[in-house]
Amino acid sequence: MSNESSMEWAPLRSSLGVVKKVDEFCVSLPAPLNLSYWWNFGSLLGLCLSVQILSGLFLSFHYSAHESVAFLSVVHIDRDVNMGWLLRSVHANGASAYFFCIYMHIGRGLYYGSYLHSKVWLSGVALYLVSMGVAFLGYVLPWGQMSFWGATVITNLLTAIPVIGEPIVYWIWGGYGVGGATLTRFYSLHFILPFVVASMVVVHLILLHEKGSSNPLGVSSSTAKIRFHPYYTSKDILGVVVFLALFMGLCLLKPHLLGAPDNFFPANPLSTPAHIQPEWYFLFAYTILRSMPSKPLGVVYMGFSILSLCFFSGYHTSVFQSNCWTPPLKALFWVFVGSLVMLTWLGSKAAEPPYIAWGQFFSVVFILYYPLSLVSAHCWQVLVRGPVESDSSNPRIS
Known part of the structure; x- marks a missing residue:
């Protein structure tokens, strides 16, 4: 009899478990x-x-x-x-x-x-x-x-x-x-x-x-x-x-x-068509691609400009997580955004002077954001807190 009762209550317990998970996931989630x-x-x-x-x-x-x-x-x-x-x-x-x-x-x-x-x-x-x-x-x-x-x-x-x-x-x-x-x-x-x-x-x-x-x-x-x-x-x-x-x-x-x-x-x-171009959200990558002097180099640079996002999680050395506490990184970020906007605009233009030269310039600015962020974060850390010797001596507030 007890086994039959437990079987009858099993769907209800399962439903309550789902409701509890949804509550933890969307309602009571600490934010x-x-x-x-x-x-x-x-x-x-x-x-x-x-x-x-x-x-x-x-x-x-x-x-x-x-x-x-x-x-x-x-x-x-x-x-x-x-x-x-x-x-x-x-x-x-x-x-x-x-x-x-x-x-x-x-x-x-x-x-x-x-x-x-x-x-x-x-x-x-x-x-x-x-x-x-x-x-x-x-x-x-x-x-x-x-x-x-x-x-x-x-x-x-x-x-x-x-x-x-x-x-x-x-x-x-x-x-x-x-x-x-x-x-x-x-x-x-x-x-x-x-x-x-x-x-x-x-x-x-x-x-x-x-x-x-x-x-x-x-x-x-x-x-x-x-x-x-x-x-x-x-x-x-x-x-x-x-x-x-x-x-x-x-x-x-x-x-x-x-x-x-x-x-x-x-x-x-x-x-x-006289001017082949992708949708606006791919124009920055398209500009980097066509700005390079050869197709293999353009493919490599375009791939790096996108896949470099994967390496961000390993380079941050600042005590504070947010860039609002690091003026050099804040300035670099807005230069990066400006270069992204310019590359998007240049991608909608024909591949002719002066747009090719501008595309090459802003492609370099865009790609340099990643190594410059690494150097700036490290230099700011040394300037504010001194050199970091180990993870234990650099308690990151994240």
Whole structure:
């Protein structure tokens, strides 16, 4: 009889356990007392990802991944499907909103030293890299002129790999050029990978909640904590309302503001656009790539400019985690942001003088941020506290 009773109560205990985990994860979670609105971009990223997955699912009902009808299926969605134009606008501009939030999220992490939480930071960098792949795959699917030639240019970068580069490109293409096989496999990967991203987000959040959030001052205290709800849920709700107002304004009033005009023409392998460029959120990397005198060197520099984020968690030697306590790092950060903005602007310009020379200059400034940050952090540490002999003699307040 006792065994039967325990079996009857087992589902209830299991449900209570789930409720308790959710409460610990989202409601009673101890959070730093002084989080600012810069921490809102994490929740906005979750919102953007959810919007992208849902809108992409509904778009897939009407999209046909065949080179002869892919462009026409997109036109059909815009013209014939009920509210299809809005659905496509939400999905296309949602990618821009997603990457805008990513860059704000990464920038906040760089400025306030969140990279000291190595596991959280590295999982976030991995999320960023996979998201870049998903966005590139999605950009190819409308099968317009810019989509086709963008896929051709970006996949050709792999030929910079010695010996095996060219066979890898042919394998990705499914032939000797970008075509129907390329479109089909890109569509399949673009549909599957967002769910991989969602799984990685869960891992990222678990690692974050194990360690705890950083804060603007870069200091921590086990007593200076408050419940996540209602203090930060209300803050997140306000951020979501403002974000949705701006986002829907863009989708309803200027749905094609961030799109490429050449993508309104069907893909034509015999006609190359005058100026091939990716979406705005990849322009900084594109500028670095084309500013180098050779393709292999450009690929190496572009890869370094992105993957160097992985090395941040190991170089910080300052007593305080946040850059607001280190004037040289603060100045370098804003120089880095300025160079990022200039590289993005230069990527939208033709590859001609004086834009090539400017691109080379700001590429060097952008890449030098990483080693200069290392040197500046160490010099400031020596100036303020004296040389660091060991970890025990340098108690980091993080």
